[in-house]
Amino acid sequence: MSRGETPARPDPGRQDPGPRAHPLVRAEGLTKTHHGEGAPVHAVRGVDLRVSRGEFVAVTGPSGAGKSTLLHLLGGLQKPDGGSIWFDGKRLDSYRESQWAVLRRRRIGIVFQFFNLVSNLTVADNVELPALLAGRSPKQARADRAGLLDELGLAGKERSMPGELSGGEQQRVALARALVNHPDLLLADEPAGSLDSKGTREVLRLLSRFHARGQTILLVTHDARMASAADRVISFFDGRVVDDAALDDGDGRPPRRGPGGVAGVLELKD
Numbered sequence: 001m002s003r004g005e006t007p008a009r010p011d012p013g014r015q016d017p018g019p020r021a022h023p024l025v026r027a028e029g030l031t032k033t034h035h036g037e038g039a040p041v042h043a044v045r046g047v048d049l050r051v052s053r054g055e056f057v058a059v060t061g062p063s064g065a066g067k068s069t070l071l072h073l074l075g076g077l078q079k080p081d082g083g084s085i086w087f088d089g090k091r092l093d094s095y096r097e098s099q100w101a102v103l104r105r106r107r108i109g110i111v112f113q114f115f116n117l118v119s120n121l122t123v124a125d126n127v128e129l130p131a132l133l134a135g136r137s138p139k140q141a142r143a144d145r146a147g148l149l150d151e152l153g154l155a156g157k158e159r160s161m162p163g164e165l166s167g168g169e170q171q172r173v174a175l176a177r178a179l180v181n182h183p184d185l186l187l188a189d190e191p192a193g194s195l196d197s198k199g200t201r202e203v204l205r206l207l208s209r210f211h212a213r214g215q216t217i218l219l220v221t222h223d224a225r226m227a228s229a230a231d232r233v234i235s236f237f238d239g240r241v242v243d244d245a246a247l248d249d250g251d252g253r254p255p256r257r258g259p260g261g262v263a264g265v266l267e268l269k270d
């Protein structure tokens with residue numbers, strides 16, 4: 001697809017979207033330098049990335065490699081210094097903050113390591129709020145919230161405040177909040193980073209379950225066990241992609257590599 005084409009949003013009622021003419025996410029030549037205390041940090045140094053609809057992609061690598069910065073760029077939480085970002089065929093890198101906010105409300109859900117729930121709202125309100133902000137009726141928002149909390153094993157916790165829940169429960173509320181508007185893309189930044197092994201297993205199980213239903217997921221994680229739940233693992237080092245491999249799905253065939261593979265294309269720029 002050439003630059004400037006902006007196909008209409010697909011009909012959400014369609015049964016099987018099938019292969020798309022364009023990837024859900026495409027980034028080209030992305031760069032980001034942080035200017036904090038001391039020398040500038042070149043956190044993302046020229047990344048090309050494609051994520052297809054329905055893929056579960058893990059981005060892994062050592063601390064400071066630039067993984068979270070990449071996720072923040074793709075979610076519009078930080079602005080790139082260079083390169084382009086496309087989402088469902090639309091170019092986003094010149095989007096204003098207000099446009100990104102609308103996109104995040106409707107089409108990109110994000111979960112973070114420390115949950116970021118609104119501490120003085122109940123669990124129910126934390127999940128309903130984004131649905132209401134996206135224009136859902138109160139009745140629909142309530143129904144969606146109830147269904148999700150039930151599915152996530154949180155029925156009965158609706159009136160609790162986030163501070164009254166365990167870390168694992170809070171992360172499940174954060175997942176419900178991120179998924180309540182049925183986003184095309186779920187971005188997850190170390191979602192089990194502050195959980196114990198039971199909480200980690202739970203998050204992993206839930207991500208896998210939503211993925212099995214077609215949810216596109218980009219997960220940033222240190223944890224090899226979490227990364228192994230993905231279809232494809234991108235290794236990040238020093239702001240660059242150093243490997244991109246589709247995981248063996250147990251069918252006996254060799255794992256597909258990213259470039260040229262079914263999973264998509266990712267290249268390293270100098």
Ligand SMILES: Nc1ncnc2c1ncn2[C@@H]1O[C@H](COP(=O)(O)OP(=O)(O)OP(=O)(O)O)[C@@H](O)[C@H]1O
Pocket residue numbers: 034035036037041042043061062063064065066067068069070222
């Ligand atoms: N807001 C910021 N201001 C200055 N430097 C930053 C900022 N955010 C990140 N950095 C620096 O950019 C580099 C990449 O950070 P980033 O958080 O993207 O890496 P990461 O791979 O996600 O690391 P971790 O796994 O430890 O979270 C690091 O050196 C970090 O210190």
